[in-house]
Amino acid sequence: xxxxxxxxxxxxxxxxxxxxxxxxxxxxxxxxxxxxxxxxxxxxxxxxxxxxxxxxxxxxxxxxxxxxxxxxxxxxxxxxxxxxxxxxxxxxxxxxxxxxxxxxxxxxxxxxxxxxxxxxxxxxxxxxxxxxxxxxxxxxxxxxxxxxxxxxxxxxxxxxxx
Numbered sequence: 001x002x003x004x005x006x007x008x009x010x011x012x013x014x015x016x017x018x019x020x021x022x023x024x025x026x027x028x029x030x031x032x033x034x035x036x037x038x039x040x041x042x043x044x045x046x047x048x049x050x051x052x053x054x055x056x057x058x059x060x061x062x063x064x065x066x067x068x069x070x071x072x073x074x075x076x077x078x079x080x081x082x083x084x085x086x087x088x089x090x091x092x093x094x095x096x097x098x099x100x101x102x103x104x105x106x107x108x109x110x111x112x113x114x115x116x117x118x119x120x121x122x123x124x125x126x127x128x129x130x131x132x133x134x135x136x137x138x139x140x141x142x143x144x145x146x147x148x149x150x151x152x153x154x155x156x157x158x159x160x161x162x
Contacts, residue, residue, distance in 0.1 A: 008034040008041050015047055024051050046087060049075045053091045065098050072098070085118045089125075096128065105132050123154045130157065 001010045015030035028051050034044040052075035059068035072095045076088055085092070092111045099108035112129040115122050130145030142160075149157030 006037055008038045008044070011037070012041070012044055012047075015044065019047070019051065024055055027051055028055075045084075049084075049087055049091060053094060056091070056094055060094065060098060065101060069095065069098055082118065085114060089115050089119065089122070093125065093128075096125075100132070105136060108132055120148075121152055123149045123152050123157065126152070127154060127157050130160070134160075 011034035015027045018027035031044040056068040056071040096108040096111035115125040126149040133142035146160045
């Protein structure tokens with residue numbers, strides 16, 4: 001990087017080293033800089049998704065929900081293609097949990113539905129969405145999701161069915 005501060009591979013390597021040394025903020029800066037220089041550098045984007053989600057998870061544990069949402073917004077930009085959603089599933093799930101805590105069930109349902117659009121067999125998302133539907137008194141939708149999760153082997157979901 002001293003020789004070529006715009007070398008995306010060197011930035012990526014520095015980000016990995018900082019990650020291994022448990023310096024997530026420094027790693028994030030390196031990966032962000034690499035993406036700024038090369039917007040289609042998917043390896044850096046993958047690392048950022050993981051780091052942003054991990055940092056957001058730490059902030060949630062500290063009760064800093066707004067700061068956690070800000071981190072998640074960075075890895076869930078609206079301009080990314082749906083092909084990224086499988087890599088963002090944990091981010092979407094965490095954001096849905098935050099929305100639930102903030103009493104915004106419609107946004108939580110939207111994030112869970114995004115996960116289920118690309119992975120209809122995600123029992124965790126099915127159960128969480130079913131519970132939100134049940135809380136909103138949307139019995140048929142809740143029953144559908146609980147039934148699907150039950151078919152996929154979730155005993156908790158099976159216990160929720162009449």
